[in-house]
Amino acid sequence: MDATATQSRIGNYRWLICALLFFATTINYIDRQVFGILGPELQKIFGWSSKDYTDIVFWFEVAYAIGLVSAGRFLDWIGTRIGYALSLVVWSLAAMLHAAMSTIGGFSFARFLLGFGEAGNFPAAIKTVAEWFPRKERALATGIFNSGSNVGAIVAPIAVPLLFVNFGWQWAFIATGAIGFLWLFFWFAIYHVPTAHPKVKAEELAYIRADPPEPSAAIPWRTLLRYRQTWAFVIAKFLTDSIWRWYLYLLPLFFVQTFNLDIKNFGPPFVVIYVLADIGSIGGGWLSSRLIKNGNTVNLSRKTAMLICALCVIPVVLVTQLSNMWYAVLLVGLAAAAHQGWSANLFTTASDMFPKQAVGSIVGLGGMAGALGAMLILKITGYVLTQTGSFTLLFIIAGSAYVIALAIIHVLVPRLEPANIVA
Numbered sequence: 304m305d306a307t308a309t310q311s312r313i314g315n316y317r318w319l320i321c322a323l324l325f326f327a328t329t330i331n332y333i334d335r336q337v338f339g340i341l342g343p344e345l346q347k348i349f350g351w352s353s354k355d356y357t358d359i360v361f362w363f364e365v366a367y368a369i370g371l372v373s374a375g376r377f378l379d380w381i382g383t384r385i386g387y388a389l390s391l392v393v394w395s396l397a398a399m400l401h402a403a404m405s406t407i408g409g410f411s412f413a414r415f416l417l418g419f420g421e422a423g424n425f426p427a428a429i430k431t432v433a434e435w436f437p438r439k440e441r442a443l444a445t446g447i448f449n450s451g452s453n454v455g456a457i458v459a460p461i462a463v464p465l466l467f468v469n470f471g472w473q474w475a476f477i478a479t480g481a482i483g484f485l486w487l488f489f490w491f492a493i494y495h496v497p498t499a500h501p502k503v504k505a506e507e508l509a510y511i512r513a514d515p516p517e518p519s520a521a522i523p524w525r526t527l528l529r530y531r532q533t534w535a536f537v538i539a540k541f542l543t544d545s546i547w548r549w550y551l552y553l554l555p556l557f558f559v560q561t562f563n564l565d566i567k568n569f570g571p572p573f574v575v576i577y578v579l580a581d582i583g584s585i586g587g588g589w590l591s592s593r594l595i596k597n598g599n600t601v602n603l604s605r606k607t608a609m610l611i612c613a614l615c616v617i618p619v620v621l622v623t624q625l626s627n628m629w630y631a632v633l634l635v636g637l638a639a640a641a642h643q644g645w646s647a648n649l650f651t652t653a654s655d656m657f658p659k660q661a662v663g664s665i666v667g668l669g670g671m672a673g674a675l676g677a678m679l680i681l682k683i684t685g686y687v688l689t690q691t692g693s694f695t696l697l698f699i700i701a702g703s704a705y706v707i708a709l710a711i712i713h714v715l716v717p718r719l720e721p722a723n724i725v726a
Contacts, residue, residue, distance in 0.1 A: 314507030316500070317435045317444075323490060324428045324448035327391065330483050331424045332455025332551075333462075334398040334417065335363075337479050338410075339552050340463045341472055343559045344566055345410075348472070353556070355407055357685035360552050361678055362411040363418035368674035370422025375667020376524070378423070379660060383431045384494050390423025391483045391490075398480030402473035418674075425650070425670055430663040433654045435497055437513050439595050441654050442605070446588020446647035453581035453643060456551070460573035464566050522661045522724060527668070530722040532656040535715035536665060537672045539649055539708040544673025545680045546701045547642050553684060554635065557694050562628040572632045579636035580643045587612055587644020591651070601655055602719035606709070608648045613705035615641035620702035623695045638701065645705055652712075656721050 338345075342356055351359075378386040397416035404410045428448050436444045459479070466475040497503050497511050527533050558564040558572060587608050594604035619638035625631045653665045680700065687696055 314504040314510075316503050316507060317497070317511060320431065320435050320494065321444050321447055323486075323493060324431055324444075325451040325454075326486055327387065327490075328424060328428060328448050328451030329455040329458070330391070330486055331394070331421055332452040333459045333479050333482065334394060334455075335421060336456055336459035336551060337398065337463055337475055338401065338414065339555055340460055340566070340569060341467060341475060342552070342555055344467065344472065349405070349407075351407070353688045354685040356556070357552075357681045357688075359407060359410045359414055361681050363414040364548070364674045364678040364681065366415040366418030367422050368671045368678070370419040371426065371667045371670035371674060373667070374423040375426045375664040375670075378426050378430055378663040378667075382496070383427050383434070384490075384496070386423060387427040387431070387494075388487055388490060390420055390427060391487060392420075394420030394424075395480050395483035396420075398483075399477050401476040401480075422667075422670065422674075426663045426666045429650055429653060429666045430659075433659045433662045435511060437511055438601070438655065440592065442588040442595075442608075442648055442651040443585075443592040444588075445650045446585045446644075449588075449643060449647050449650065450581045450584035453577040453584060453639075456577040456580065457574050460569040460577075464569055468567065522658075522664070524664060524668070526724065527657075527661060527664060530724075531715040532720075532722040533665060533668065535712045536649070536653055536656070536669045538711050538715075540669035541672035541676040542704045542708040542711075543642065543645060543649070543676075544670070545676030546704050547639075547646070548673070548677040549680050549684065549697070549701065550635070550639060550642075552681070553694075553697075558628070558631075560692075561623070561694070562631070564628070572628065575632050576636040576639050579633075580639035583612070583640025584643035584647055586640075588647035588651070590644070591648050600718075602717075605648050605652055605655065605719060606713065609645055609705075609709050609712075612641040612645035612648070613709050616645075616705045617702050620699050622698050623693065641705070652719065655719060656716070658721075658724065661724070 338360065345351065346353075346356060374386075374390065394417055397413060397420050400416065401410065401413045404413050429445065432441050432444045432448070462479065463475045466478055470478075495501075497508055554573070554576070555569065558569075564572065590611070591604040591608040594607060595601060616638045619634050622631045622634045625634070650666070653669065654662050657665050680697075683700075684697055687693070
């Protein structure tokens with residue numbers, strides 16, 4: 304029986320769930336990107352310095368850190384169906400609230416609420432993947448939903464300038480923030496856990512649950528923090544999530560200052576960058592999943608994919624030496640693609656190393672660490688740009704973070720073995 308016939312017999316409802324995760328992540332990143340795209344224009348309108356701008360986005364990261372560490376535990380308790388919906392309602396309302404602000408304090412408050420709401424997206428999505436997919440498909444499913452972040456990052460630089468030019472900056476926040484409420488309709492209509500879902504075939508449920516059984520008792524944070532696997536994931540997220548978020552916040556400012564790019568022309572360069580990132584997200588997840596299906600160990604498969612991604616980031620250190628904007632776009636796009644391939648595999652190591660009922664908490668802890676890393680690099684960015692006006696040191700940091708993170712992962716978990724959880 305060929306693979307197509309086998310999948311038809313098993314069923315594919317789990318991929319519809321993955322599509323919901325993809326669209327939620329797309330909306331998440333559209334809402335997150337609006338402020339970064341409008342940043343150079345808002346600086347002109349309100350007279351902000353680069354430090355003022357980084358201080359405002361800093362508060363998103365403060366709330367993101369708080370929200371992530373609490374979101375994981377909250378989702379483990381309340382479940383993904385209700386928890387994901389609540390998260391989306393909070394961040395959508397917060398996104399729209401930006402339109403009412405006119406001061407640094409006001410925008411900082413709106414960013415804080417947005418960060419707190421958006422913190423629920425990735426813990427909920429990773430937990431949903433762990434519930435709906437067997438281990439051998441999780442990296443691919445994660446890569447697919449995570450590619451929504453790049454689609455959001457593609458849509459935003461096209462839509463936001465159009466909204467800004469035609470309707471003003473306030474409507475850019477209102478229109479994009481309102482999209483999330485459409486997603487809620489489909490979420491409640493389609494989503495239930497696999498064991499309670501009326502449209503999931505018995506064969507597909509058996510396929511989803513084919514991995515060895517896992518314990519169901521809740522695992523306290525203090526227990527999770529005893530394990531090297533936790534620290535490998537948390538440190539890697541600290542080092543690399545911060546770089547991705549730095550790209551989201553500072554790339555518009557970099558291209559404006561370095562290549563005099565106007566907001567009306569943001570579309571083509573940023574579309575190229577995030578299309579490449581989208582390819583990297585799916586490709587990175589596909590690569591490790593293919594290696595596993597070919598008989599390689601999870602350890603070799605994940606780390607091979609992550610090493611390739613880490614090496615592809617390094618050339619971005621040269622971007623400030625280029626005089627041609629499109630060469631810079633391609634180098635940044637390669638780094639963005641590599642990050643997303645890296646991220647798809649790093650996310651999946653959480654479900655490789657921990658039982659399902661701990662995945663939300665682990666991803667939350669890692670996300671909090673990434674937010675703390677972003678807070679640090681934003682402060683460094685404000686200082687460096689104020690003192691030197693140059694992005695060179697910042698791109699050197701961005702280019703080296705992934706190799707360092709992979710080395711730390713390998714030292715702490717040389718075989719990527721599951722944590723032997725003892726309460």
